[in-house]
Amino acid sequence: MAYFPAFLKFDDKSILIVGGGYVALEKLEHLLNFSSNITLIARDFSDKVKALIDENSLTYFKKDYQIGDAKGFDIVIAAIDDFSLQESIYFETRDYNNTLCNCVDLQKYCDFIFPAYIKKGDLTVAISTSGSSPAFAKNFKEYLKNLIPSSVEDFLKEVKALRTTMPKGRERMEFLDKKAKDYIKSWSKDS
Numbered sequence: 001m002a003y004f005p006a007f008l009k010f011d012d013k014s015i016l017i018v019g020g021g022y023v024a025l026e027k028l029e030h031l032l033n034f035s036s037n038i039t040l041i042a043r044d045f046s047d048k049v050k051a052l053i054d055e056n057s058l059t060y061f062k063k064d065y066q067i068g069d070a071k072g073f074d075i076v077i078a079a080i081d082d083f084s085l086q087e088s089i090y091f092e093t094r095d096y097n098n099t100l101c102n103c104v105d106l107q108k109y110c111d112f113i114f115p116a117y118i119k120k121g122d123l124t125v126a127i128s129t130s131g132s133s134p135a136f137a138k139n140f141k142e143y144l145k146n147l148i149p150s151s152v153e154d155f156l157k158e159v160k161a162l163r164t165t166m167p168k169g170r171e172r173m174e175f176l177d178k179k180a181k182d183y184i185k186s187w188s189k190d191s
């Protein structure tokens with residue numbers, strides 16, 4: 001089955017990252033753009049992970065993971081260099097209702113996967129290769145990033161305001177569709 005692309009609301013979600021090395025850092029950096037309700041558990045934290053923990057006043061536990069630690073979290077990321085612990089955390093979360101688990105080495109034990117993404121104001125572009133090539137996702141993101149001008153932030157602010165003031169209906173739909181089309185067309189003229 002293919003992955004369904006969706007944008008999740010994190011406001012009331014608690015996140016646990018198990019691991020404090022390179023991959024935990026990557027996941028943490030990405031998640032911090034969307035939530036600060038993040039707890040970390042690891043035997044050791046790298047200096048960069050520790051710096052982000054301090055900067056964002058995150059809760060952390062420097063210890064070996066123990067069964068039961070994931071209980072109560074909505075989202076669990078198993079970012080340890082230990083496949084059997086990743087597997088065990090995944091099966092542990094099956095006992096908890098509604099907990100989504102991501103195991104960084106074992107795609108079959110991922111309820112969701114991380115995309116590469118571009119965020120410019122209210123625009124988010126997420127890219128996935130369904131796990132076929134994370135390196136392609138990363139480099140394609142860099143390619144696309146250069147195609148999107150930073151003026152998109154102001155454009156989206158402008159149309160957002162228009163959508164609250166103009167009455168709903170066919171006229172508004174056609175107006176906004178043409179405005180978006182013309183704005184994107186103007187990119188090729190600018191370059």
Ligand SMILES: C[C@@]1(CC(=O)O)c2cc3[nH]c(cc4nc(cc5[nH]c(cc(n2)[C@H]1CCC(=O)O)[C@@](C)(CC(=O)O)[C@@H]5CCC(=O)O)C(CC(=O)O)=C4CCC(=O)O)c(CCC(=O)O)c3CC(=O)O
Pocket residue numbers: 026027030102103104105106107110112113114115116117127128129130131132133134135136137138141
């Ligand atoms: C399935 C998935 C699960 C998940 O992590 O959610 C997964 C799994 C694995 N990644 C591996 C390797 C690498 N991952 C990256 C980078 C990223 N990986 C990300 C996502 C995902 N990685 C999910 C699928 C995404 C999709 O749909 O394509 C990104 C996009 C998002 C993010 O991390 O937030 C982020 C780029 C973000 C950015 O920069 O924008 C690089 C490149 C680099 O680090 O420079 C490499 C080395 C090159 C290569 O292998 O391609 C390995 C093998 C480990 C090994 O070989 O030891 C596994 C496990 C396996 O495949 O078995």
Ligand SMILES: NC(=O)C1=CN([C@@H]2O[C@H](COP(=O)(O)OP(=O)(O)OC[C@H]3O[C@@H](n4cnc5c(N)ncnc54)[C@H](O)[C@@H]3O)[C@@H](O)[C@H]2O)C=CC1
Pocket residue numbers: 018019020021022023024041042043044045046063064065079080081082085103104105134
């Ligand atoms: N999904 C992805 O995007 C990618 C996944 N990987 C995979 O991610 C895994 C982790 O890689 P790195 O972060 O580079 O490793 P790392 O060695 O930098 O970090 C591992 C972390 O796990 C912690 N840890 C290990 N056993 C533990 C335990 N029992 N309890 C608590 N903490 C424990 C360590 O203290 C350390 O903080 C590797 O197996 C690698 O194959 C690698 C690249 C990308």
